[in-house]
Amino acid sequence: MIFLKLILTNLRRHRIRSFISIAGIAFSVAAMLTVVTILQGAIAMFSGILSSDSEIIVFERNVSDLFFSNVPAAAVKDIASWPMVRNADPVLFGIVSSADHPIITCFGVTAGDARIRKATWVSGDRDNFAQHADDVVLGERAAEFMAAALGSTVQIGHGSFHVIGILKTANGFEDGGVFMPLSAAQSFFHKEGTSSVVTIKLRNKEDATLFKSQVKARYANLIALEDAEFTRTYSQFRILKATAWAVGGCGLLLGGLGVANTMIMSVFTRIREIAILRVNGFSDVQIGGMIFGESALVSVLGAAVGLLIGACSLFGLKLVPALHGYINAEVQPVVVLIVVLLALLTGVAGALYPAIYAMRIRAVEALRFE
Amino acid sequence: MRLVSNGKSNADAVVLRAVVLSAVDVWKSYDEGAIQVLKGVSFEAVQGQTVALCGASGCGKSTLLHLLGGLDEPDRGRVTVNSIELKGMRKRHLLLRHEIGVVFQLHNLIADLTLEENCLIPTVAAGTDRRSARARLQELASLTGLSHRLDHRIQKLSGGERQRTAICRALMNRPKILIADEPTGSLDASTSGVVFELLLKMVASEGLTLVMATHDRAIAERCDRLVEMRDGRMEDR
Numbered sequence: 001m002i003f004l005k006l007i008l009t010n011l012r013r014h015r016i017r018s019f020i021s022i023a024g025i026a027f028s029v030a031a032m033l034t035v036v037t038i039l040q041g042a043i044a045m046f047s048g049i050l051s052s053d054s055e056i057i058v059f060e061r062n063v064s065d066l067f068f069s070n071v072p073a074a075a076v077k078d079i080a081s082w083p084m085v086r087n088a089d090p091v092l093f094g095i096v097s098s099a100d101h102p103i104i105t106c107f108g109v110t111a112g113d114a115r116i117r118k119a120t121w122v123s124g125d126r127d128n129f130a131q132h133a134d135d136v137v138l139g140e141r142a143a144e145f146m147a148a149a150l151g152s153t154v155q156i157g158h159g160s161f162h163v164i165g166i167l168k169t170a171n172g173f174e175d176g177g178v179f180m181p182l183s184a185a186q187s188f189f190h191k192e193g194t195s196s197v198v199t200i201k202l203r204n205k206e207d208a209t210l211f212k213s214q215v216k217a218r219y220a221n222l223i224a225l226e227d228a229e230f231t232r233t234y235s236q237f238r239i240l241k242a243t244a245w246a247v248g249g250c251g252l253l254l255g256g257l258g259v260a261n262t263m264i265m266s267v268f269t270r271i272r273e274i275a276i277l278r279v280n281g282f283s284d285v286q287i288g289g290m291i292f293g294e295s296a297l298v299s300v301l302g303a304a305v306g307l308l309i310g311a312c313s314l315f316g317l318k319l320v321p322a323l324h325g326y327i328n329a330e331v332q333p334v335v336v337l338i339v340v341l342l343a344l345l346t347g348v349a350g351a352l353y354p355a356i357y358a359m360r361i362r363a364v365e366a367l368r369f370e
Numbered sequence: 371m372r373l374v375s376n377g378k379s380n381a382d383a384v385v386l387r388a389v390v391l392s393a394v395d396v397w398k399s400y401d402e403g404a405i406q407v408l409k410g411v412s413f414e415a416v417q418g419q420t421v422a423l424c425g426a427s428g429c430g431k432s433t434l435l436h437l438l439g440g441l442d443e444p445d446r447g448r449v450t451v452n453s454i455e456l457k458g459m460r461k462r463h464l465l466l467r468h469e470i471g472v473v474f475q476l477h478n479l480i481a482d483l484t485l486e487e488n489c490l491i492p493t494v495a496a497g498t499d500r501r502s503a504r505a506r507l508q509e510l511a512s513l514t515g516l517s518h519r520l521d522h523r524i525q526k527l528s529g530g531e532r533q534r535t536a537i538c539r540a541l542m543n544r545p546k547i548l549i550a551d552e553p554t555g556s557l558d559a560s561t562s563g564v565v566f567e568l569l570l571k572m573v574a575s576e577g578l579t580l581v582m583a584t585h586d587r588a589i590a591e592r593c594d595r596l597v598e599m600r601d602g603r604m605e606d607r
Contacts, residue, residue, distance in 0.1 A: 001500075002483070002487050002490050002491065002494045003494050005483065005487065006480075006483075009480075009482040009483070012482075013482065272478075273480055276478045276479075276480060276491075277491065277495070278463070278466070279441065279466060279472050279478070280466065280467075280491045280492040280495055280539065281463050281464075281466045281467030281468070281492050281495035281496060281543065282463065282491075282495045283461070283463040283495070284463075286495060362441075362442075363441050364436045364441040364442045367474065367478065
């Protein structure tokens, strides 16, 4: 109890300094939590697009981005004919623009695609999809920001398109996107006869391994990955995840430097007190434990406040109309655990030098000269 | 363990007591040898003995006490506590935790803690269970007349009370040796007398060995032994 009080006393003595340190860790934790959660949410949403009513994704081997992937129509046709395959839906991804909206994701899909079949149609008739080359279906969010309604004409890129439906999905990317007939999209993006990916639904999930090996054997330039496997290995996702953790890590590093500074000041201002404790039998471990305890407390408080700020900011971002559907604010427990552990580690690392300094204080000198 | 006869006993009743503190040919300098403080000092204190170190400021009293208490290292020579040589001793904090209590001229209490909390610090270091620690504190507080001040902060205490608190704290873990560096040096004559009487009382009740530096001749004369220090050397009287 007194040991804890010795730790708390010092934090209370320098309230502003303690507050700044806790705030430093808190903002770092909040930044890390927010950035990582948003990016993981984005990745999950993008994965959701690919795995919509499918288990396997087929795309061009060794492409850095699915937008550059080309799967020939002949391959799609062949794969769709394999007995183990229930559905093979080719999807062409493209980036288009419209007035005031530089980036809109465009999905070139067939009429039988699960995205069209299973979406909730707010207006329009799904049976009309892909009847004409200049027909498009808008996601609800896209219709909102493009101020389009059923029957209106929208300018997308260099072309004008007729809105034949508006659909609602839970996925932010799809909800803010444009759906075109596959052939129209191929023509629009100058990718005739190809799609970016083929999403596969098997008759029997157990055949996944067999399917993958069959793709590998027949199409050397294509690769088939199960959804979870794709999410784990896709280079863009890995880059995004690494960037998120790196950005958050930098924030935490700055917070850690703040803790280090606080702890150094803490030790320097209590040299006499440490000397008194030494004279009363405190060991090096106990002195070090006191310093580490103080920094751990700062880190834990900072992490707790940071988690609260992060959760509030995610909630707030989710409510912003412009970001509606794009932010998946579900915080994963493992992310919380990693962030808190990193905050603690940062605090402990920040206290390393101050603790060593404190352990080396010689009581007699400290008491003689102060 | 070496035994010597008690200096105060007569020939008919020689009492053999263990040497608990010993310094043999101890040298100590500061500023890389520029200031030579101790010049080959040898000293012994036996169990239960009270020893006063007297001498002018700078003669080396405090330095010798620090060496005897394991708070500092001699340049040369040998210091032993209960026959254990301190040189190279790795867990020296155990000495300060269990064997030696230290009282300084300044009380050296932690201002943000209460009297009780200050006194309990050595028991925290030793990992004493809370109940035993509090029982011991009650016992010492009763002996030193501080029972009614336990929950007071240090700033609220008088100089004498602070020094009595420091004595309590030094004795919490039942050390066998008490080292006191001018414990009454910062007190007025009246308070000084009270604190010293208390110190003698505690030494007697706890069976302690007391080695104390003091400028006060009257106080020094009341100890079993008075050792005069001059220019880093020792003259027993």
